[in-house]
Amino acid sequence: MIALEQKIINEGRVMPGNILNVGSFLNQQLDAAFLWEMGEEVARLYKDCGITKILTIEASGIAVAVAVGAVMKVPVLFAKKHRSGNVAGAVHKVTIHSYTHGNDYEAVVPSEYLRSDDRVLLVDDFLANGAALRGLVELTKQAGAEVVGAAIAIEKGFQKGGDSLREEGVRVESLAIIESFNNGKIVFRSQG
């Protein structure tokens, strides 16, 4: 999505350690009108796929997922993060490792909201090593539902989480894929 690549170039900041800061529009501050444009692009990519549910994970994934859900008119479900495994009620639950924080957490959705007849689109803002996205795949499988695919705003292509999932047959669509940081210059993967 050219508009997203352009926005990353214009507003993103490459921090020490090749960390991309897009906090001005996609993290702590959200450009809601632009989120809507991203939602329209995702809806175009997954048109006629019979999506019945969008699944994301709190907190920053919610914004993109809501935009996608509003355009597609599909309910959005988000997995909650818990530090302990002590969750009440009937739930689907997986353990996800956070490379950012160096710990594990539980991602939980109530069973009643994710059912075996759901056709699920996984949505997240970032994809790097793929741990969170794999967790969402696993949650969907636990429910006996079908993973139709994933839609990501920004993928860090050099961390290979997306490519591993693609090799395993999961459809992963990322609106922008960063191939490398070349002396602070952002190089995108061509998706033409």
Add this chain to the structure above:
Amino acid sequence: MIALEQKIINEGRVMPGNILNVGSFLNQQLDAAFLWEMGEEVARLYKDCGITKILTIEASGIAVAVAVGAVMKVPVLFAKKHRSGNVAGAVHKVTIHSYTHGNDYEAVVPSEYLRSDDRVLLVDDFLANGAALRGLVELTKQAGAEVVGAAIAIEKGFQKGGDSLREEGVRVESLAIIESFNNGKIVFRSQG
């Protein structure tokens, strides 16, 4: 907003202890198309108020705020919750007491995203005792910015947080106000 009252009656569940569960459309599962309708109603209420920023708090406030921001075409900023006061960079920060969890947490926004010339609309999904909303008022004041008002999806009128703020001169618009639970039947405050 009649459509919201109707949705609460149709899909909400009153749990033991008079807790309202709207998890099927406003909490863990989100009716994104309906969120958009709520966004349009909030945009109507705050039309011509010169709003430059929407401020909410993670996690479940983000969904409503994004819908409002997308309709109003205004950036959305969310305060992050931290357990410790150890936050890097220049920030505005307040301590909020959670009556739900019985502890305090820090709510933090980077200073660069909330500035003295901002005209701020506070948005949240729920308003009960008002602790979170007061925290957002305080964050805005720390930035030297102006609180134009607040927009809430569901207010628990009987917990008086909204009325206290109104008495102090804060404009608080709630799309539905629950006045009481009468033997499990939900009674709304008339806002005609």
